[in-house]
Amino acid sequence: MNPLILAFETSCDETAVAVVRGTEALSNIISSQVDLHERFGGVVPEVAARAHVESIRSLAHHALNEAKVHPDELDGVAATAGPGLVGALLVGHSFAKATAWARQLPFVGIDHMEGHLMAPRLQFEDFQPPAVVLLASGGHSQIVHVTDWGQYETLGTTIDDAAGEAFDKLARVMGLGDLKARDGDPKAVDFPRAVPDRPYHFSFSGLKTSVVTYLDKAVASGELPPIEDVAASIQEAIVDVLVDKTFKAVDDTGATTVGGGGGVLANTRLRERFAEEADKR
Known part of the structure; x- marks a missing residue:
């Protein structure tokens, strides 16, 4: 059976958490920051990073609940490793690595462009x-x-x-x-x-x-x-x-x-x- 992965994406201005088994997304939860950046006419990296910090934990819980997956069932954790906004990437990468460490699961950093390719x-x-x-x-x-x-x-x-x-x-x-x-x-x-x-x-x-x-x-x-x-x-x-x-x-x-x-x-x-x-x- 394909491994069950908790995946995080925070390369720019959207926080996304998904539970994936093989090529099937069991859940895919996204928090958009469009309203936060609209008045600036573009994405502000520091604002994006802070918004990721505020939303990532609750999104992870939401993704697991929607997929009906208990953390004990996970086989691994993945997160976008780059390219992207450095501060934004750091939030998702750090949270994902901490989750993997706490649950003694393997962690994989995913190249942003390879993710698009797949x-x-x-x-x-x-x-x-x-x-x-x-x-x-x-x-x-x-x-x-x-x-x-x-x-x-x-x-x-x-x-x-x-x-x-x-x-x-x-x-x-x-x-x-x-x-x-x-x-x-x-x-x-x-x-x-x-x-x-x-x-x-x-x-x-x-x-x-x-x-x-x-x-x-x-x-x-x-x-x-x-x-x-x-x-x-x-x-x-x-x-x-x-x-x-x-x-x-x-x-x-x-x-x-x-x-x-x-x-x-x-x-x-x-x-x-x-x-x-x-x-x-």
């Missing part, structure tokens, strides 16, 4: 290497070739900003809580697709500059299109690059499986494009 297995049991995986979040954008579990080759990464950061910052530039692109025209504005000469690498800082410049000129001339159209065009520029470079890696490596992990993969348009490109192959 995430498709929770939903798709057939997700197996060889695979190409797009990892896209607020702090990272990578294309990884998985030849076997534990054997990874990073084919490309961002040379400046991550995709998630571009989404978040441009939404703030336009005065939006998030990028409201669902009802817009993705062809309204032709924003640049960066570093076409580097097949697996990303760059999003130039896109941010292009959008800010476009908005300033459009407002000054009185020719600003509906904000939904601008948002949809930004989204399409980011999604195009993520999808095109990921599937170039699929074609070049001959991988039979493609997957994705990280917060940006929650984007509906990105998931649609991924499915469309996968179906073509």
